Amino acid sequence: MKLLTHNMLTSHVKGVTKGYPLLIKATEVKVSEVEFNPQFVSRMIPKLEWSALVQAAEEVGHLNDLPTELLPDYENNEEFLRKVHRVLLEVEVLEGSLRCPESGREFPISRGIPNMLLNEDEA
Amino acid sequence: ILSLSRTEEGNSQFTVTMGATVPTGFEHCAAEEVREKLGAEAKISKDRGRIYFQMSSDSLPLVHQLRSVDNLFVVVKEYVDYQFKDSKEETLKDLQDLASKLPWTNPLEVWKLNNVLKKRRWRRRGANVSRPNPSSDGAKEGTQEGAADTETQSLEAEPEQPGRVEEDYEDNQGQQDKGSAETGAEGTPGVLKFRVTCNRAGDKHSFTSNEAARDFGGAVQEFFQWKADMTKFDVEVLLNIHNNEVVIGVALTEESLHRRNISHFGPTTLRSTLAYGMLRLCKPQVSDVIIDPMCGTGAIPLEGALEWKHSYYLAGDNNDQAVNRTVNNVAHIHRKRQEKGCGPWGLPIDTVQWNLCRLPLKTASVDIIITDMPFGKRMGSKKRNWDLYPSCLREMARVCRPGTGKAVLLTQDKKCFAKALSRMGGLWRKSHTVWVNIGGLHAGVYLLKRVASAFGETPEDTDERRDPRGAETAGEEKEEN
Numbered sequence: 285m286k287l288l289t290h291n292m293l294t295s296h297v298k299g300v301t302k303g304y305p306l307l308i309k310a311t312e313v314k315v316s317e318v319e320f321n322p323q324f325v326s327r328m329i330p331k332l333e334w335s336a337l338v339q340a341a342e343e344v345g346h347l348n349d350l351p352t353e354l355l356p357d358y359e360n361n362e363e364f365l366r367k368v369h370r371v372l373l374e375v376e377v378l379e380g381s382l383r384c385p386e387s388g389r390e391f392p393i394s395r396g397i398p399n400m401l402l403n404e405d406e407a
Numbered sequence: 408i409l410s411l412s413r414t415e416e417g418n419s420q421f422t423v424t425m426g427a428t429v430p431t432g433f434e435h436c437a438a439e440e441v442r443e444k445l446g447a448e449a450k451i452s453k454d455r456g457r458i459y460f461q462m463s464s465d466s467l468p469l470v471h472q473l474r475s476v477d478n479l480f481v482v483v484k485e486y487v488d489y490q491f492k493d494s495k496e497e498t499l500k501d502l503q504d505l506a507s508k509l510p511w512t513n514p515l516e517v518w519k520l521n522n523v524l525k526k527r528r529w530r531r532r533g534a535n536v537s538r539p540n541p542s543s544d545g546a547k548e549g550t551q552e553g554a555a556d557t558e559t560q561s562l563e564a565e566p567e568q569p570g571r572v573e574e575d576y577e578d579n580q581g582q583q584d585k586g587s588a589e590t591g592a593e594g595t596p597g598v599l600k601f602r603v604t605c606n607r608a609g610d611k612h613s614f615t616s617n618e619a620a621r622d623f624g625g626a627v628q629e630f631f632q633w634k635a636d637m638t639k640f641d642v643e644v645l646l647n648i649h650n651n652e653v654v655i656g657v658a659l660t661e662e663s664l665h666r667r668n669i670s671h672f673g674p675t676t677l678r679s680t681l682a683y684g685m686l687r688l689c690k691p692q693v694s695d696v697i698i699d700p701m702c703g704t705g706a707i708p709l710e711g712a713l714e715w716k717h718s719y720y721l722a723g724d725n726n727d728q729a730v731n732r733t734v735n736n737v738a739h740i741h742r743k744r745q746e747k748g749c750g751p752w753g754l755p756i757d758t759v760q761w762n763l764c765r766l767p768l769k770t771a772s773v774d775i776i777i778t779d780m781p782f783g784k785r786m787g788s789k790k791r792n793w794d795l796y797p798s799c800l801r802e803m804a805r806v807c808r809p810g811t812g813k814a815v816l817l818t819q820d821k822k823c824f825a826k827a828l829s830r831m832g833g834l835w836r837k838s839h840t841v842w843v844n845i846g847g848l849h850a851g852v853y854l855l856k857r858v859a860s861a862f863g864e865t866p867e868d869t870d871e872r873r874d875p876r877g878a879e880t881a882g883e884e885k886e887e888n
Binding site for chain 1: 759
C-alpha cells in the first residue's frame with residue numbers, strides 16, 4: 285500500500301462518521317523506485333489531505349524532513365516535490381494494518397494489499 | 408536476392424502496406440494511435456476489426472510499439488473487388504494460379520526483418536535473464552501464493568515484441584517456434600515451413616475456407632518449395648476473404664498476442680488491446696486518480712500504468728484470487744523492468760481488496776472509474792446484475808469528482824445497464840458508446856460523465872441504500888465459474 289492510496293482510504297464501518305485518516309501500523313515497509321514527474325506531484329498536492337500524509341509518513345518511519353505544513357510556491361520547489369514524490373509513491377507498506385480512528389476496527393495489510401472488506405454486521 | 412544489408416542506403420528500405428487486427432469497435436482508436444506513433448494514415452477495412460496503413464520498412468520496430476493492435480501482418484496483395492468464378496472448381500483453380508503471380512519479395516523481406524528483430528530481442532534477454540515460470544515466484548512471495556498458483560492457467564505462447572521494454576514475459580512454447588525459424592531465417596538453404604490460414608466471410612462464395620486454404624496452400628508450396636506444417640511453421644500466409652475483398656498477407660505476430668502484460672490469468676482476463684482502447688477513450692491526464700473497482704487480474708490498471716504513467720491507478724476487487732493475481736501481475740512486470748535496468752522500475756499502481764458497493768474511499772476523490780463489469784453469461788448471473796448495477800453506479804458516483812469525473816464501463820448486459828443508468832440522470836450523463844465483440848459476445852463500452860452535482864443532493868441518493876448483503880454475495884459469486 286502506497287501512502288498516496290492511504291490518503292484516499294477511509295473507514296466505512298456502519299455508524300462511523302470520522303473514519304479518516306486510518307491509523308497505520310506497519311511491520312514491513314519497502315521503498316521502490318518510481319520515475320519522478322514534478323507535474324504529477326504538484327497537481328496531486330491539492331487533492332491530498334496534507335496533515336494525513338505527514339502523519340502517515342511518520343507512522344511508517346519515513347517522515348525524514350517532510351515539512352508539517354505545505355510550503356508556499358511548492359510548484360517550483362523541486363527539492364520539496366522530490367520529497368513528496370518519495371513519500372507518495374515510493375514508500376510502501378507490505379505488512380501491517382489500518383485502524384479506524386473511531387471504531388478501532390483493524391483492516392489487515394498483507395503482501396501490500398489492504399483488506400477493506402467488512403463483515404455483514406459492520407456494513 | 409533477399410539480402411538484409413541495411414548499410415546499403417536507398418536500396419534496403421521500401422514502402423509496405425501493413426494490416427492489423429484490432430478489437431472491433433476500436434478501429435478509430437487504433438487508427439489514431441497509428442497516426443500518432445507512425446505518422447501514417449490508416450484505412451479502416453469494411454471487414455470489421457482490421458485497419459491498413461503504409462509505412463517504410465525501416466519503421467518496423469515502431470510498429471511493435473502499437474498498443475491497440477492484436478495481430479500484425481504485411482499485405483502481399485489486396486483485391487478490392489475480386490471476381491470469383493461461378494463454379495467451385497474454377498474459383499479454386501484461380502486461387503492456385505494466383506500463388507505464383509503475387510509480389511512476394513518485399514513482404515517476405517519484411518518478414519525476415521521482423522525475425523531478426525525478434526531474435527535480437529530474445530538473445531539480449533536470454534543473456535541477462537533466467538526464466539522463472541509463474542509457480543516459482545511463489546517460493547519468494549510467501550505461502551499465500553501457493554493457493555493462487557494452482558488456479559493459474561498456463562501461459563499461452565507469447566512472442567516478444569521488439570521496441571517495448573515492458574512487454575516481455577514467459578515464453579516456453581515460443582522457444583520451439585524460434586528454433587524452427589532460425590533454420591530458415593538465416594538465409595541458409597534450410598527449407599522453410601509454412602501454413603495458410605484462411606478467413607472467409609460472405610454468403611456468395613462457392614467454397615469453404617478450408618478448401619481455399621488447402622488449394623492456395625498447395626500452390627504456394629509448389630512455388631516456393633516450402634514444407635507445410637500446421638503447428639511449427641516459420642511463415643504464416645493469410646488469405647482473408649470478405650465478400651469481394653481479398654487480402655493476402657504474411658503474419659508478423661503469432662496468435663494470442665492479446666494478453667501481453669498478464670502472466671497470471673484469471674477466468675475472464677481482458678485483452679490488453681481492449682484495455683488500451685478503453686483507457687484511450689477516457690484520456691488519462693496528469694495526476695488523474697483512476698480506479699478499476701472490479702479489476703480481476705488487473706489488466707486495465709496495468710495497461711494504464713504502463714502507457715499513461717502520469718496518472719495513478721488503484722486496482723480493486725473483493726475476491727482473494729483476483730487481488731492476488733493482480734499483485735502477481737504487477738510484481739512480474741516490475742521484475743522485468745528491474746532486469747532491464749533502464750531506470751526507475753516502479754509503476755504508479757496499487758491494489759486494494761474492497762467491495763465495490765461500499766468503496767473505502769473518500770467522497771469525490773477519484774477522477775476516472777474504468778472497469779469490465781460482470782457479464783451475465785461469462786460471470787455472475789443476470790439476476791444479480793439487476794441489483795448490482797444500480798448500487799455500483801451510485802457508489803461510483805459518490806467517489807467520482809463531480810463535473811470533471813468520468814467512467815468507462817464495459818458490459819454485455821446492455822438492457823440491465825441501460826435501465827440502471829436511466830435512473831441515474833442526476834449523477835451520470837452518457838457521453839459516448841463503443842460496441843465491441845468479446846469472444847463472440849456483443850458488449851458495449853459506455854463513456855459516462857459525472858454530473859456536476861455533489862453526491863447527496865439528487866433524488867437518487869436519498870433513496871434507501873440497497874441491502875449491502877445482497878450486493879456482497881453477488882460480488883463473491885463473481886469468480887464462481
